[in-house]
Amino acid sequence: MASGLATAHHNACSSAGDGHLSLRRMRIDTYHENVAYMHRDCEVYRTEGFKALSKVEVRTNGRSIMATLNVVDNGEFLTCNELGLSNAAFEQLGVPAGQLVTISQADPPQSIQALHRKLAGERLEMRDFQGIISDIAAHRYSKIEMTAFVVATHRDELDREEVYYLTQAMIEAGRRLDWKEHVVVDKHCIGGIPGNRTSMLVVPIVAAYGMVFPKTSSRAITSPSGTADTMEVLAKVELSFEQMTRIVREHHGCLTWGGTAQLSPADDVLISVERPLSLDSPAQMVASILSKKVSAGSTHLVLDIPIGPTAKVRSMPEAQRLRRLFEYVAGRLKLSLDIVITDGRQPIGNGIGPLLEARDVMRVLENDPTAPMDLRQKSLRLAGRLIEFSPDVRGGDGYAIARDILDSGRALAKMKDIIRAQGAHPFDPNQLSLGALTIDVIADRAGVVCGIDNLQLAHIARFAGAPKVPSAGVNLFKKLGDEVQAGDVLYRVHANYPSDLQFARQACDKANGYTLGQASDVPHAFVEF
């Protein structure tokens, strides 16, 4: 059969020649990278002198995309009159299979000259960043070119005005929401602390107070759960922009996934090279976070920078440098910004993983006596700072207002409204179906918990299956300063699959993430809260 097919294709080939190829969806998932597939015997391939990994431009009816070329020697995949596209590329081109397309060597994106100037150590202007970022947002950069940009701008390569240019260019490259409100609030944490689901408490508190709070969150990238993953335990989070707008109009707040909004699209593209390199420089962090917030229409932002020995930011001088950069760029963007530097010495809350974190959140909202106090306190303080953005609230009064809203049950009622509006999922915090395979990690001696490694606990929860398996994760029984006896359970790992459990066990055996010592060994946190 194979050879029969090959012959048929060969006959088909000889009749081609006008340079047009028939579009084919290859149904190959290459993630964010556009790949075009062409048969080696394709006449266009031979005459145009393409090579594998050439960058090509695919055009039809005034639409065009850039892609990397892969060359196919197999007539069963593709005839020589066809041009195949990977999933992402096919969707971007946005025309039906079978349509005729043309293909040509892609000119290098115009902004490559500016990239070369940055590689040579020069300072770039606003228009340079606009060119680079609009080319990146339009998928005109290869992974190699994007990596070069990210590395060439990562450490102290950008001055603070260049960081502003980069941020502004990222905003301009996407759509920008306008809520037609004077004050649209948001909060954001720079990340790195497991648990820490404050947004799911701050949104209902502040929305119950009456401020407009259209919160969109990301899913986990390298962490055991993102706010969108945990919220998804309780409600649908993938909503259309129109659905989200309607919910915010009615309830003042929402807790949805922000992935589809085309806000700062260059950021989503760049992350495909930043993530594998674990690059997260101050300049890129500032540009990424502030471009997303301004694009989403926020006017007032509280930003949480946790510091601790295993947090992203490890010293106060580092936190202060980062704060000044955020404040400078926010000022240029006319975004009101209040930065709080918080205690990042350990996870916030008891649970790590979607289901466990959702339980922590609901227990705080329900004023359950078993609710984690650290999560409650931090959320109240963050909510208080947001409430103080109101012109009629005195500095210092926000916390008490937030506490009244939480203690009175109004925050819980607001959360239930939001869950219902987004589409509730069944959930009972007292009847949790956690992963049935468990490991109890035990104290090997008596002492005081004087260190919990955020990174290691996050790794263990991910090995256990979080966030892909929502019922997997880590349940902490002891926190910093707690006294333990030999044999006490420090934490329990939950998994659903034996292989996940085994990976998690290997990670625990290597380093369980807890340090036991004396009360005086607990590191101090010189922060506001």
Added chain:
Amino acid sequence: MASGLATAHHNACSSAGDGHLSLRRMRIDTYHENVAYMHRDCEVYRTEGFKALSKVEVRTNGRSIMATLNVVDNGEFLTCNELGLSNAAFEQLGVPAGQLVTISQADPPQSIQALHRKLAGERLEMRDFQGIISDIAAHRYSKIEMTAFVVATHRDELDREEVYYLTQAMIEAGRRLDWKEHVVVDKHCIGGIPGNRTSMLVVPIVAAYGMVFPKTSSRAITSPSGTADTMEVLAKVELSFEQMTRIVREHHGCLTWGGTAQLSPADDVLISVERPLSLDSPAQMVASILSKKVSAGSTHLVLDIPIGPTAKVRSMPEAQRLRRLFEYVAGRLKLSLDIVITDGRQPIGNGIGPLLEARDVMRVLENDPTAPMDLRQKSLRLAGRLIEFSPDVRGGDGYAIARDILDSGRALAKMKDIIRAQGAHPFDPNQLSLGALTIDVIADRAGVVCGIDNLQLAHIARFAGAPKVPSAGVNLFKKLGDEVQAGDVLYRVHANYPSDLQFARQACDKANGYTLGQASDVPHAFVEF
């Protein structure tokens, strides 16, 4: 039919489960990048939590390779019991199709920690470079990671001792030839000058003098012809190492392609990211060139650094900085190095493109009165410097010895021996079948040629089809300092295909690469030759 196939594959799926997959050659050419293809319904895919673009390790019988994962939704390409590999990956794994393989998430290469330290601006040690380079040579780095390494080490990021570490690590990552001779000579040009086929004259002259000169060359990457492309007009250049050794033993010299020798393999991998970025920093140039030469067993090297307004190196201070870096690293490697800074203001010889360059070379060897004098002079001077590596030759006497060898016909006889030994191709310099489609580029006024743009002439020759079409290229009729009248032909472009001719014409129309002015406008070259 398609749905029948899909069903069959679906049935096949349910019987899997031991984690083994059957290897399939996808026959997709992804150039240097290893790609593995897996069906989305594959049980291993689902249980292991892979994602598109995950780095995976494919193992069988103690062999293993790293690859980037693409996810296939199309049962016609791949069943869910199969693992597909791109051409390069399949060859690297080196086992037959159908063999059972296992696949797992790839651990990050061990040396990634060192990469992160360099990204953070730290100085690396020898062992760090050894780790990085051996991982790169083993294809354990993704394109993103390699780009990060190349950009993080490109400008002044490496001090000269680090450049030595990098070079030494690149040597250790491959095989190293040992010719069992006290003196093994080589020459190299850093490139950028069209024509300039001095190696094809220097090798027969110096080999005729009796020195061991196992010259391997590259094919063109971005230029209109490499020495291997031009030599291939005259003889076979893709020889096994054993064939090459035999020829060098018998004739003292050879002129072969160096691509298959596994000398400094990391260099071949890194070029796949350096080339698309046009990155060619001093550190990378020194490490690349010297690692190849030392791996090839050279003990004595003459290195040609041309300078000129459109050469790679554009000023004498820049050339001197580069010279000092080459000399420092060569010293650490115990390689005897003689650097000559030469006239790079214009192409060397009259022809650009394989056939035209081969004619220039043969005319010089045949002492033909129409031979290009600049090519003859430069080759004699380079050969003279190599001959002066002999302990019994006085400094300054090399040129005259080289000239005697050329004028007496001994160089031509040696070249004929080498051509015959490698496998002669039919060639008559006076009966050239040049590309029949031509463009004559004409002087639009009288004047003196005071500028020839190396880069533009190279582009035009490539657009015309060189080196893929050996008979394509550019034939220069006028060189720097020549007087021309309006209507004189400056150069002739040769192409074989109408589309190539059209691209070349567009390039000529945009900029023909020649500047006409007065005799006093010709730039001076303050170089040895």
